[in-house]
Amino acid sequence: MDKKKIRLRPLIQGIYALLSNGWLQGFFTGTIFKGNTKSICLPGLNCYSCPGSFGACPIGALQATLTAAEFKISLYVTGFLTIVGAAVGRFVCGFLCPFGWIQELLHKLPFPKKLKKLPGEKLLRWLKYLILAVFVILLPMFFIDATGIGKPWFCAYICPAGTLEAGLPLTIANSALRQALGFLFTWKVAILISVILLSLLIWRPFCRYLCPLGAIYGCFNPIALLRFKIDENKCTGCGACQKACPMDLPVHQKPNGMECVRCGKCREACPTDAIEIWRKKK
Amino acid sequence: MRERTKNIIALCLMAGGLVALIAGILRGEAADVLRKATMICLECIGIG
Numbered sequence: 009m010d011k012k013k014i015r016l017r018p019l020i021q022g023i024y025a026l027l028s029n030g031w032l033q034g035f036f037t038g039t040i041f042k043g044n045t046k047s048i049c050l051p052g053l054n055c056y057s058c059p060g061s062f063g064a065c066p067i068g069a070l071q072a073t074l075t076a077a078e079f080k081i082s083l084y085v086t087g088f089l090t091i092v093g094a095a096v097g098r099f100v101c102g103f104l105c106p107f108g109w110i111q112e113l114l115h116k117l118p119f120p121k122k123l124k125k126l127p128g129e130k131l132l133r134w135l136k137y138l139i140l141a142v143f144v145i146l147l148p149m150f151f152i153d154a155t156g157i158g159k160p161w162f163c164a165y166i167c168p169a170g171t172l173e174a175g176l177p178l179t180i181a182n183s184a185l186r187q188a189l190g191f192l193f194t195w196k197v198a199i200l201i202s203v204i205l206l207s208l209l210i211w212r213p214f215c216r217y218l219c220p221l222g223a224i225y226g227c228f229n230p231i232a233l234l235r236f237k238i239d240e241n242k243c244t245g246c247g248a249c250q251k252a253c254p255m256d257l258p259v260h261q262k263p264n265g266m267e268c269v270r271c272g273k274c275r276e277a278c279p280t281d282a283i284e285i286w287r288k289k290k
Numbered sequence: 291m292r293e294r295t296k297n298i299i300a301l302c303l304m305a306g307g308l309v310a311l312i313a314g315i316l317r318g319e320a321a322d323v324l325r326k327a328t329m330i331c332l333e334c335i336g337i338g
Contacts, residue, residue: 023325033308037318039330040324040328040330041328042328043328044324044338046323046324046327047320047321047323047324047327049323055331055334056308056326056327056331056334057330057331059337063327064324064327068326068327068331069319069323069326069327072322072323072326072327073314073319073322075313082314082319083310083311083313083314083317083320084310084315084319084320084323085314085323086307086310087306087307087308087309087310087311087312087313087314088311088312090303090304090306090308090310091303091307091308091311093303094299094300094303094304095300095304152330154323155335159333160331160333160334163331163333163334164333164334165333165337170331170334170335171336174330174334175334175336176332177318177333178330178335179335185330185337188332188337189336189337190337192329192336193335193336193337194297194336195336196336197336218295221302228303229298230296230302231291231299231300231303232300233297233300234309235293235296237293240293249325269320274337286293
């Protein structure tokens, strides 16, 4: 991830989003892709009911296996998330998440005021861990019906990515689904509109405050093989990295914090090139 | 924590993750994911 690659990041995000959601006929027919690749999780938050999606959403798949009466503990998805997280941490959020990319594009739109953070930022950031624990793990595991099957609570009541990537295109193209819409759809559209409006104001609000996948990958950031390292001999503590960071993180003090999505803007801004990718010394 | 220790932890986690992933596939979780991912998820789109 050198500086040239950082400048290519929006292109990588766009190409990845299109490649992973490239079954275009689904958008016109109101159907979804049904091939075998759907058993493979994609690294980013990408609804598996998006008409174009070739893979499965890891959060959707995690809930699907947790809610299944025969499994209860999801070895397949936790194994996948552990491998990806330990390798690259939240690099996935910065480069390989279609919903993160969409929020970034929205943030580029002109808006009277742009904020670096919301009031109560520190507390709000803990929300995603609460959502992960309650809506992704505990409720699907323990709030079960008479047949022993649970419900994907995060997908059902919160996920705005599902509403944008699957709910809207499918209900626009599929009249049978359109007729079944009710209060829940209105609730989810309201969440989506809130995230869209917030994205105009601050950078990636869903990723900062609500995303359970970001919460999982964030836990791996401090030890992931892909890490930042501050060269103490070069760093002057000028704070240019924090000023450039769209999340307002003090990168020079804590280069591998749980919130960093590895967008690399700090490295680009550092006047002394003090922020390095950790590499084994030769 | 030393950088080397972090790398060892990451590699151990990746190895453990791989074992879990394979175990999950063997006990049919990937097939279950495929079954659910190839049906329109009514909860995801705000109907169910």
